[in-house]
Amino acid sequence: MKQYLALCQRIIEQGHWVENKRTGKRCLTVINADLEYQVAANEFPLITTRKSYWKSAIAELLGYIRGYSNAADFRALGTKTWDANANDNTDWLASPHRKGPDDMGRVYGVQGRAWSKPDGGVLDQLQKVVDDLQQGIDDRGEIISFYNPGEFHMGCLRPCMHTHNFSLLGDTLYLTSYQRSCDVPLGLNFNQVQVFTFLALMAQITGHKAGVAYHKIVNAHIYEDQLELMRDVQLKRSPFPSPKLLINPEIKSLKDLETWVTMDDFTVEGYQHHEAIQYPFSV
Ligand SMILES: Nc1nc(=O)c2c([nH]1)NC[C@@H]1CN(c3ccc(C(=O)N[C@@H](CCC(=O)O)C(=O)O)cc3)CN21
Numbered sequence: 404m405k406q407y408l409a410l411c412q413r414i415i416e417q418g419h420w421v422e423n424k425r426t427g428k429r430c431l432t433v434i435n436a437d438l439e440y441q442v443a444a445n446e447f448p449l450i451t452t453r454k455s456y457w458k459s460a461i462a463e464l465l466g467y468i469r470g471y472s473n474a475a476d477f478r479a480l481g482t483k484t485w486d487a488n489a490n491d492n493t494d495w496l497a498s499p500h501r502k503g504p505d506d507m508g509r510v511y512g513v514q515g516r517a518w519s520k521p522d523g524g525v526l527d528q529l530q531k532v533v534d535d536l537q538q539g540i541d542d543r544g545e546i547i548s549f550y551n552p553g554e555f556h557m558g559c560l561r562p563c564m565h566t567h568n569f570s571l572l573g574d575t576l577y578l579t580s581y582q583r584s585c586d587v588p589l590g591l592n593f594n595q596v597q598v599f600t601f602l603a604l605m606a607q608i609t610g611h612k613a614g615v616a617y618h619k620i621v622n623a624h625i626y627e628d629q630l631e632l633m634r635d636v637q638l639k640r641s642p643f644p645s646p647k648l649l650i651n652p653e654i655k656s657l658k659d660l661e662t663w664v665t666m667d668d669f670t671v672e673g674y675q676h677h678e679a680i681q682y683p684f685s686v
């Protein structure tokens with residue numbers, strides 16, 4: 404929590420105003436942030452200075468793991484976070500590649516589970532990493548990349564968290580995740596939960612201990628219409644201690660994640676938080 408607050412403070416004190424063409428808004432921006440989550444100690448990086456909808460964040464992650472490309476599938480898991488990008492983005496609505504309402508196109512999970520190969524067929528990046536890690540293999544390329552510039556025009560948004568790189572040291576699993584663009588009041592609140600939970604889940608299904616998750620962010624910003632709430636409300640509050648994330652120990656394989664897992668398989672213990680803040684969302 405301290406590192407999140409420090410990043411917000413840094414943006415406010417040192418940020419540069421940058422015009423963003425896609426959203427038509429200005430963003431107070433800094434470049435480069437390095438966050439770390441202690442997954443071994445189960446210090447769940449949940450924001451405590453406002454209510455965080457952590458189930459929605461884990462539902463998003465599960466949707467990526469399953470390779471979903473439709474906002475309705477995400478809603479069925481318990482999150483509405485893709486509704487606006489799939490249905491309210493004028494460029495995407497006009498795209499010949501959009502298959503209809505709720506279609507997100509070839510984003511995130513589609514790239515992770517079904518990357519199109521130029522010589523035909525698809526590549527399942529996540530399955531490869533799981534298979535290797537289960538056998539204790541780290542070939543120094545245990546990477547899942549959602550970043551496929553040749554298909555940006557076929558999706559509603561370029562991936563923000565675009566690369567997840569797993570590493571094994573002995574029987575401890577590490578994760579380094581890369582993010583090119585970060586909406587600190589809204590997106591980071593979710594992305595922290597996702598990086599932490601992805602490592603915890605991958606360690607559990609591949610039979611390793613979880614170590615540290617490293618989260619590397621390039622462009623970290625606060626939109627102009629979020630600034631007052633962040634500076635004058637959220638940053639005035641004192642954080643509470645980190646809660647713990649409990650994952651159903653019956654989740655033992657990628658198949659389990661793909662088939663029966665729901666948000667009921669995740670609980671958070673000891674979540675003390677300040678009241679909710681509704682930040683404006685930019686499409
Ligand atoms: N501008 C922008 N910021 C983002 O963080 C973002 C995007 N766009 N587009 C793609 C995804 C969707 N994500 C989202 C979308 C909505 C919320 C959101 O509205 N969160 C609220 C309520 C969540 C709920 O009730 O489930 C929050 O208070 O955290 C968060 C992340 C993250 N991403």
Ligand SMILES: O=c1ccn([C@H]2C[C@H](O)[C@@H](COP(=O)(O)O)O2)c(=O)[nH]1
Pocket residue numbers: 425560561563564584585586587589590591594
């Ligand atoms: O997981 C996510 C997904 C998206 N975001 C934010 C970061 C930006 O504010 C927008 C995406 O806009 P671009 O113009 O494509 O950079 O969504 C996030 O923080 N986390």
